[in-house]
Amino acid sequence: MTSDKSFYEFISNGVPGPEQKVDADNAILPARKLAFGRFKELGLPTVKTEEWRYTNIQRYLKDAFTLAQEEQGTVTAEQLKAAGIPQLDSYRAVLVNGRLQADLSTLPTGGKITVSKVSDAAGNPQLQAWFDKHPHLQSQPFAALNAALFADGLFIEAGVNASLDKPLHIIHVYTASANAFIQPRHLIVLHKSATLEVIESAVGINDNAIAFVNGVTEVVLEENAELWHYNIQSTVKNSRHIYHTSTTQKADSRYHHFNFTLPSAELTRNNLSVALTGSNTETNLHGLYLATGTQHVDNHTFVDHLVPNCNSNELYKGVLLDDANGVFTGKIHVHQDAQKTNAFQQNNNLLMSEKANINSQPQLEIYADDVKCSHGFTVGRFSEESLFYLRSRGIGEEAAKSLLVNAFAFDITDQVHIPALQDFLAEKIRQYVAGAINN
Amino acid sequence: MLTIKNLHAEVDGKQILKGINLEIKKGEMHAIMGPNGSGKSSLSSVLAGRENYTVTQGEVIFEGKNLLDMSPEDRAREGLFLAFQYPVEIPGVSNLHFLKTALNEIRAYHSLPAMESKEFLKLTKEKQQLVDFNANLMNRSLNEGFSGGEKKRNEVFQLAMLDPKLAILDETDSGLDIDALRIVAAGVNKLRSADKAFMVITHYQRLLEYIVPDFVHVLYNGQIVKTGTKELALELEEKGYDWLKEEVHQKESV
Ligand SMILES: Nc1ncnc2c1ncn2[C@@H]1O[C@H](COP(=O)(O)OP(=O)(O)OP(=O)(O)O)[C@@H](O)[C@H]1O
Numbered sequence: 123m124t125s126d127k128s129f130y131e132f133i134s135n136g137v138p139g140p141e142q143k144v145d146a147d148n149a150i151l152p153a154r155k156l157a158f159g160r161f162k163e164l165g166l167p168t169v170k171t172e173e174w175r176y177t178n179i180q181r182y183l184k185d186a187f188t189l190a191q192e193e194q195g196t197v198t199a200e201q202l203k204a205a206g207i208p209q210l211d212s213y214r215a216v217l218v219n220g221r222l223q224a225d226l227s228t229l230p231t232g233g234k235i236t237v238s239k240v241s242d243a244a245g246n247p248q249l250q251a252w253f254d255k256h257p258h259l260q261s262q263p264f265a266a267l268n269a270a271l272f273a274d275g276l277f278i279e280a281g282v283n284a285s286l287d288k289p290l291h292i293i294h295v296y297t298a299s300a301n302a303f304i305q306p307r308h309l310i311v312l313h314k315s316a317t318l319e320v321i322e323s324a325v326g327i328n329d330n331a332i333a334f335v336n337g338v339t340e341v342v343l344e345e346n347a348e349l350w351h352y353n354i355q356s357t358v359k360n361s362r363h364i365y366h367t368s369t370t371q372k373a374d375s376r377y378h379h380f381n382f383t384l385p386s387a388e389l390t391r392n393n394l395s396v397a398l399t400g401s402n403t404e405t406n407l408h409g410l411y412l413a414t415g416t417q418h419v420d421n422h423t424f425v426d427h428l429v430p431n432c433n434s435n436e437l438y439k440g441v442l443l444d445d446a447n448g449v450f451t452g453k454i455h456v457h458q459d460a461q462k463t464n465a466f467q468q469n470n471n472l473l474m475s476e477k478a479n480i481n482s483q484p485q486l487e488i489y490a491d492d493v494k495c496s497h498g499f500t501v502g503r504f505s506e507e508s509l510f511y512l513r514s515r516g517i518g519e520e521a522a523k524s525l526l527v528n529a530f531a532f533d534i535t536d537q538v539h540i541p542a543l544q545d546f547l548a549e550k551i552r553q554y555v556a557g558a559i560n561n
Numbered sequence: 562m563l564t565i566k567n568l569h570a571e572v573d574g575k576q577i578l579k580g581i582n583l584e585i586k587k588g589e590m591h592a593i594m595g596p597n598g599s600g601k602s603s604l605s606s607v608l609a610g611r612e613n614y615t616v617t618q619g620e621v622i623f624e625g626k627n628l629l630d631m632s633p634e635d636r637a638r639e640g641l642f643l644a645f646q647y648p649v650e651i652p653g654v655s656n657l658h659f660l661k662t663a664l665n666e667i668r669a670y671h672s673l674p675a676m677e678s679k680e681f682l683k684l685t686k687e688k689q690q691l692v693d694f695n696a697n698l699m700n701r702s703l704n705e706g707f708s709g710g711e712k713k714r715n716e717v718f719q720l721a722m723l724d725p726k727l728a729i730l731d732e733t734d735s736g737l738d739i740d741a742l743r744i745v746a747a748g749v750n751k752l753r754s755a756d757k758a759f760m761v762i763t764h765y766q767r768l769l770e771y772i773v774p775d776f777v778h779v780l781y782n783g784q785i786v787k788t789g790t791k792e793l794a795l796e797l798e799e800k801g802y803d804w805l806k807e808e809v810h811q812k813e814s815v
Pocket residue numbers: 572573575577595596597598599600601602603604646
């Protein structure tokens with residue numbers, strides 16, 4: 123399935139349905155078909171679509187892409203290393219173009235936590251129960267397209283009380299030799315009182331082809347479950363990403379999500395949404411985006427307070443250089459029944475160039491009266507005074523800027539509880555600043 | 562050590578320094594006094610390399626090198642230190658991490674290896690005691706939430722840590738309580754040596770009782786209008802600046 127010209131045109135009109143997929147799995151096919159119908163109904167967004175006002179998706183889909191990723195591609199140890207996080211002690215699930223490669227992976231054993239291909243788990247009752255069911259995905263065309271035609275992905279299930287001794291690192295490798303539209307799909311289910319740390323990162327192998335990744339992850343946290351969910355978005359220059367992460371939290375569960383958007387994908391659009399369906403939950407959404415060049419980073423978040431006594435806390439911070447463009451839309455919906463809700467949201471930005479730009483808008487819809495909600499937005503420039511102070515102590519411009527960007531990002535990086543990941547981020551920040559100065 | 566010749570500088574198109582001449586030799590302590598707005602901080606800013614000042618005339622030679630050609634960090638690495646009149650608060654940068662970075666960047670410039678953590682901590686402890694700097698402040702964010710006096714003490718602590726050849730103290734005594742003033746002055750005195758020099762900007766004769774200067778200069782309207790010894794500071798304390806201003810205007814009208 124290849125589009126000759128505009129992929130936007132191709133998926134708007136010509137794309138064949140899921141029954142055409144060579145590996146259309148029977149057990150999942152009905153869900154795929156449903157999603158395909160939904161996709162056809164919704165259609166692709168335009169700049170007139172409210173949620174896509176600041177992100178002209180047509181622009182990023184005007185090239186030709188191949189939709190099928192039947193080719194496996196080979197991955198070398200070197201390439202894997204590039205996708206890794208130094209010093210990180212973890213289990214590993216390596217996915218090449220969305221498909222799990224058992225021989226490259228080190229998966230947890232013992233049975234309480236299972237990691238399998240979605241295609242292999244298609245008949246699993248949990249998968250049948252939750253796949254593509256998240257309410258917030260129902261209105262999202264790209265999520266529907268993914269459900270209809272996704273390549274493959276992981277089904278991760280943690281049993282009651284299960285936990286792991288170290289994080290699970292999902293490493294995506296994209297090998298496409300020509301422009302490819304790749305759709306990974308995960309479902310993570312944590313049963314009662316299970317805990318897990320998941321880190322997801324990606325690397326592209328071919329600099330000459332554009333990888334357009336349209337990914338979806340659904341998360342279900344049963345009672346008292348806790349998930350630390352780190353998403354690291356740093357790949358090659360010419361990749362483009364749309365990512366939906368949709369989580370359902372039941373009573374007493376805790377969800378800590380991190381979106382680290384680092385250079386230098388052309389487009390990153392994150393749709394992160396959490397539905398709070400049980401009381402006494404805790405939700406922490408952290409985001410850090412560092413953008414350079416003409417990067418476009420768009421974070422849409424949605425916290426849906428459906429029941430009383432839930433706490434959500436959101437902090438997104440961005441540093442923008444050059445002509446980079448940022449969008450932040452933070453929606454909080456507190457339903458009438460959701461009394462005693464605490465919902466906080468903060469978006470802070472540091473613009474390091476005249477041409478960098480940020481559009482930030484909170485959307486608070488509060489229908490309960492006994493709640494504590496707040497939101498804030500700041501945009502600042504680099505403090506010349508601070509920079510001079512540091513330099514006057516012998517600290518070079520690059521190191522000084524790096525210190526200041528690290529300081530700005532500290533509220534976020536400090537929440538990361540994995541030292542190797544903290545170091546990795548500090549190094550990425552250093553490289554980002556160095557790149558900015560040597561430009 | 563430092564030779565300033567006919568230094569003119571402006572900021573936002575406004576002429577602030579109007580021909581400063583000053584020679585500072587090793588081992589000397591120079592005090593700079595002068596009314597508010599006369600250009601004292603501007604002079605220290607120009608020497609430290611603050612970018613919004615433009616030097617329009619003159620030159621500054623520091624240890625045989627053209628100071629004005631150097632970036633602010635290179636000036637520091639060559640051994641110049643400015644204790645700020647208004648130290649900046651930098652949330653999220655820990656005081657210790659900042660100092661370690663500074664120290665190691667200076668060392669790298671002189672082709673020295675980075676200091677071992679153990680050695681660094683030892684040095685920190687020693688200097689912290691020397692200038693009686695509260696150890697609890699060292700792990701906090703740089704100057705964030707520090708009281709005015711604590712910020713000034715932190716400047717002196719940094720001075721002790723970085724061990725420059727020439728230290729410029731811009732009103733480090735302002736905002737210090739009487740005890741702190743004595744402690745800070747004692748610290749500065751301990752840092753004095755035959756191969757180091759100081760330029761101390763102050764409004765108060767009091768400081769100069771503790772830190773006895775070799776020279777006292779009066780800066781007025783962007784120029785050094787009078788130079789004397791410590792007795793000049795006493796005279797200013799007594800008479801204020803009006804008599805000097807008059808002298809200057811009389812000279813100008815001649
Ligand atoms: N950015 C600027 N734009 C215009 N004028 C400035 C600027 N910065 C400083 N000045 C002016 O330069 C003059 C000298 O200021 P400076 O801070 O050097 O004085 P000072 O001698 O240190 O005074 P004080 O004793 O009050 O600290 C003042 O008139 C001040 O208003």
